[in-house]
Amino acid sequence: MASFQITGGRKLKGELNPQGAKNEALQILCAVLLTKDPITIHNIPGIRDVNQLIDLLGDLGVWVTKIGESSYRFQASDVNLDYLETDTYKRKAAALRGSVMLLGPMLARFKKGRIPRPGGDKIGRRRLDTHFLGFEKLGAQFNYDANDGGYYQVDASNLRGTYMLLDEASVTGTANVLMAAVMAEGTTQIYNAACEPYLQQLSKMLNSMGAKITGVGSNLLTIEGVSELTGTEHTMLPDMIEIGSFIGLAAMTQSEITIKNCQIPELGIIPDQFKRLGIQMEFRGDDIFIPAQERYQIESFLDGGMMTVADSPWPGFTPDLLSIVLVTAVQAQGTLLIHQKMFESRLFFVDKLIDMGAQIILCDPHRATVVGLNRQIPLKGIRMSSPDIRAGVALLIAAMSAQGTSIIDNIEQIDRGYQNIDTRLNAIGAEIIRL
Numbered sequence: 001m002a003s004f005q006i007t008g009g010r011k012l013k014g015e016l017n018p019q020g021a022k023n024e025a026l027q028i029l030c031a032v033l034l035t036k037d038p039i040t041i042h043n044i045p046g047i048r049d050v051n052q053l054i055d056l057l058g059d060l061g062v063w064v065t066k067i068g069e070s071s072y073r074f075q076a077s078d079v080n081l082d083y084l085e086t087d088t089y090k091r092k093a094a095a096l097r098g099s100v101m102l103l104g105p106m107l108a109r110f111k112k113g114r115i116p117r118p119g120g121d122k123i124g125r126r127r128l129d130t131h132f133l134g135f136e137k138l139g140a141q142f143n144y145d146a147n148d149g150g151y152y153q154v155d156a157s158n159l160r161g162t163y164m165l166l167d168e169a170s171v172t173g174t175a176n177v178l179m180a181a182v183m184a185e186g187t188t189q190i191y192n193a194a195c196e197p198y199l200q201q202l203s204k205m206l207n208s209m210g211a212k213i214t215g216v217g218s219n220l221l222t223i224e225g226v227s228e229l230t231g232t233e234h235t236m237l238p239d240m241i242e243i244g245s246f247i248g249l250a251a252m253t254q255s256e257i258t259i260k261n262c263q264i265p266e267l268g269i270i271p272d273q274f275k276r277l278g279i280q281m282e283f284r285g286d287d288i289f290i291p292a293q294e295r296y297q298i299e300s301f302l303d304g305g306m307m308t309v310a311d312s313p314w315p316g317f318t319p320d321l322l323s324i325v326l327v328t329a330v331q332a333q334g335t336l337l338i339h340q341k342m343f344e345s346r347l348f349f350v351d352k353l354i355d356m357g358a359q360i361i362l363c364d365p366h367r368a369t370v371v372g373l374n375r376q377i378p379l380k381g382i383r384m385s386s387p388d389i390r391a392g393v394a395l396l397i398a399a400m401s402a403q404g405t406s407i408i409d410n411i412e413q414i415d416r417g418y419q420n421i422d423t424r425l426n427a428i429g430a431e432i433i434r435l
């Protein structure tokens, strides 16, 4: 288990280049299984989850060639389905959430798929009903056999297009069903589809491979099945969650940071949500400039009510940034209610912030009220452990703003989603040592 030792109180100054988007990468990489032709992908983030998925594709027989710092070529011309029966597959696929999206492409191209219970953040119950109900609607048989070591198995000799109303707008569920449907016979309509930029990017890539998807960016996707897909080239968007994390980091540490090449129109309401915490930012072309700010004041709602930030499916505010918004409010002026509607175990990390001196009331597993310290009391460095990717980075931000030294254990969680975060932040003035 690795740890970060952080010396707090350093103000940063300089530029940060966001990595490619983690959650887009996981979808896009699974899609390489849909064709025997080569697929070139750029801006792939070098993070643990993505590297593990690339490794898994290699084990499955996909030719993987690194052609640049963050560019790879993949060719799934000779996939070895026997690998799905091995213990190595089980161990590797169970290590991340994104591996579940191998199922849709396998089903579309090889008529069957098999996956162990996927891993990912332990942030509450993470059901997979949307995925399997969707596959069943397309004509697949689904089986979960606890005695078979806990595998989910899907089989379909002939997928047929149909209309379906998803039981919830699941991000990975929509991606999975979409990838299963692109080569189904006839027309599929997926209503209540998730429409995050990750999915818009996936749809764009599939269309450039020959798929016929319309409604991209809406919650109704229409897919005319085609018999075959071909190779393509795709570039990943910058990671909007990393961009949001850098905005929060700049505010908490009173740093002047320019976040480069953000593809601002793709960030939805993320910048505005941080602005409502009182954080100033300027769009300079496609860069976001955040000046060093002594203080920032959380707005009230127009009727004078206390500001609440809650998650909802896109184009609502992503749940993956709520931990960052929460920590950013710790040194703001004013009070903020965080309402994490989707996950029931994602707010427990606030006990560490409270130990550091933050004023937070954990109302229940879904809601926390932050009473901003307005810089009148500094946080103090402590030893803590990173429970999940985003809480881990929230703790890192808290530690960087604190007085004294902190240690964060279990930083493998942070490495799952943020590429060389210590090196990149040290380059603009942070003091983080990887132990």
Ligand SMILES: CC(=O)N[C@H]1[C@@H](OP(=O)(O)OP(=O)(O)OC[C@H]2O[C@@H](n3ccc(=O)[nH]c3=O)[C@H](O)[C@@H]2O)O[C@H](CO)[C@@H](O)[C@@H]1O
Residues within 6 Å of the ligand: 023, 026, 097, 098, 125, 126, 127, 168, 169, 170, 171, 172, 173, 194, 313, 318, 319, 320, 341, 342, 343
């Ligand atoms: C690899 C990947 O892409 N992971 C992301 C993906 O996970 P993932 O695709 O696993 O998450 P889902 O979208 O399926 O759902 C997340 C949670 O939200 C609940 N839910 C979902 C939709 C809805 O309309 N109402 C609702 O309450 C679900 O029951 C579940 O508990 O999307 C999540 C929600 O944005 C993000 O936190 C994860 O980072």
Ligand SMILES: C=C(OP(=O)(O)O)C(=O)O
Residues within 6 Å of the ligand: 022, 023, 049, 096, 097, 098, 119, 120, 121, 122, 123, 320, 389, 390, 417
């Ligand atoms: C919850 C997350 O990831 P995963 O779904 O991969 O666990 C995340 O990226 O914040």
